[in-house]
Amino acid sequence: MKKIFAINLGSTSTKVAYYENNNCIIKDSIAHDSNEIQGFKSVFDQQDYRTKCIINYMDEHNIALDDLDAFVSRGGQTEPIPGGLYYINEAMLEQVESGEYGVHVCSVGVRIAYELTKDKKTVPLTLDTPSTDEFEPIARISGLKEISRRSCFQALNQKAMARYYADSIGCNYEDLNxxxxxxxxxxxxxxxxxxxxxxxxxxxxxxxxFSNNRCCSVPIGELVKLCYSGKYTLSEMMRHINGEAGLVAYLGSTDIRQIEKQINEGDSYAYDVLDAMCYQTAKDIGAYATVLKGDVDAILMIGGMANSKFITQHICDRVTFIAPVKILPGEREMEALCERAYDGLTGLEEIKNFKSMRNEYV
Ligand SMILES: Nc1ncnc2c1ncn2[C@@H]1O[C@H](COP(=O)(O)OP(=O)(O)OP(=O)(O)O)[C@@H](O)[C@H]1O
Ligand SMILES: CCCC(=O)O
Structure with missing residues (x-):
């Protein structure tokens, strides 16, 4: 029997799951006090705190670290890599912790998996990391010669939900657009x-x-001026675009249920901001429909905010002419982590070794 433990660090919670073979024994979410989290200067400073929470959880549920065959974590950001299962190794951790490829708390998870399994039979693994890059060459040309476009998003849930949807309609993911x-x-x-x-x-x-606390695409000249205004250092500016922007900047909250309540009570400003987020999302869906040359089998809305009727309705209003929309709230990240780790352990899927390729082409 293969014993697998999975962790998935999010901004306000640590999700955990324990599997025996392909069977889920426990799946849970450890909630963190937002004041406690905000007290850490950088996400990397949360390593000890999150490790303690995970160890306490395992102790409370009699899950012995030494008995595990795999400890799998949602991945961190590295140079672009093909999707799939990877051993977490030093070369990967060095890139993840450099912050060069973006900073997100999921990066701390791979370090925790690695440290907790050191000198043990347990293998530390990660899957479909946010740096999974399957772009076509045309998508990389940005127009600014020094900057190549790169892939960085929640690839784990993107792939897991796309496969789940394909299964649910009796199709192969590989046959769908x-x-x-x-x-x-x-x-x-x-x-x-x-x-x-x-x-x-x-x-x-x-x-x-734009989203919870990120600004995403903005008028670029104005952004450059802000960078040189003397108001921000480089790290402050990075935090400004990814941490202090989006809904939190306009409305002081990222809690959609709370924002919807404000809207229902007549807050027209909150309405306009949330509507703008939906408008930008719909505009992007239109753009990506052209990437697929209009040949789109379905548009899937996934993640926590897909629970919001306001959001799904306001996006649908603008995109249903493109393809049928399927609303699949939430995520299948823990299932994907554990099931694919099992496939790796039993030889059904290759486990890749991360190796830096970035100096190979210079
Ligand atoms: N039932 C719900 N109704 C409306 N909004 C919700 C609901 N549940 C969660 N959300 C919103 O979804 C967002 C969080 O989404 P989700 O839980 O998918 O992300 P996460 O796991 O925190 O982060 P990541 O995207 O990095 O995995 C928050 O803005 C939250 O307010
Ligand atoms: C690293 C995760 C990026 C995202 O939220 O899409």
Whole structure:
């Protein structure tokens, strides 16, 4: 029997799951106090705190670290890599922790998986990391010669939900053309063509619709002026676009249920901001329909915000002429992490070794 433990670090929670073979024994979410989280200067400073929460959880549920065959974490950001299962190794951690490819708390998870399994038989794994890059060459040409467009979004849930949808209609993911709209902590609209995510945003650093605390695409000249205004250092500016922008900047909250309540009580400003987020998302769906040359089997709305009628309705109003819209709220990240780790352990799927390729082409 294979014993697998999975972790998935989000901004306000740590999701955990324990599987024996392909059977889910426990799936849970450890909620964190937002004041406690905000007290950390950088996401990387949360490592000890999150590790303690995970260990306590395992102790309370009699899950012995030494007995595990795999400890799998949602991945962190590295140079662009093919999708799939990877061993977490030092080369991967060095890139993840450099922050060069974007900063998100999921990056801390891979370090925790690695540290907790050191000198044990347990293998530390990650799957379909946010740096999974299946772009076509045309999608990389940005127009500014020094900057190549790159893929950075919640690839794990994008792939897991796309496969889940394909299964649910009796099709292969590899036979479908989909636009998958992740409405989660961030928003990413991605074109999937026959099993490959051929174009999508760098959702952490400035592309796509604005979301909870990210600004994403903005008028670029104005952004450059703000960078040189003397008001921000480089790291302050990075935090400004990914941490202090989006809904939190306009409305002081990322809680959609709370924002909807304000709207229902007559807050027209909150209405306009949330409507603008939906408008930008719909506009992106239109753009990605052209990537697929109009041949779109379905538009999937996934993630926590897909629970919001306001959001799904306001997006649908503008996009149903493109393709049928399927609303599949939530995520299948823990299932994907555990099931695919099992496939890796039993030889059904290759487990890749991460190796940096970035100096190979210079
Ligand atoms: N039932 C609900 N109704 C409306 N909005 C919801 C509901 N549940 C969650 N949300 C909203 O969804 C967003 C969070 O989405 P989700 O839980 O998919 O992201 P996450 O796991 O925190 O982050 P990530 O995207 O990095 O995985 C928040 O803005 C939250 O307010
Ligand atoms: C690293 C995750 C980026 C996103 O929220 O899409």
């Amino acid at each position: 989909l636009i998958v709209v992740m409405l989660g902590g961030g928003i990413s609209v991605v074109a999937h063509r026959k099993g490959y995510m051929i174009d999508g945003p760098d959702a952490l650093e400035g592309e796509g619709p």
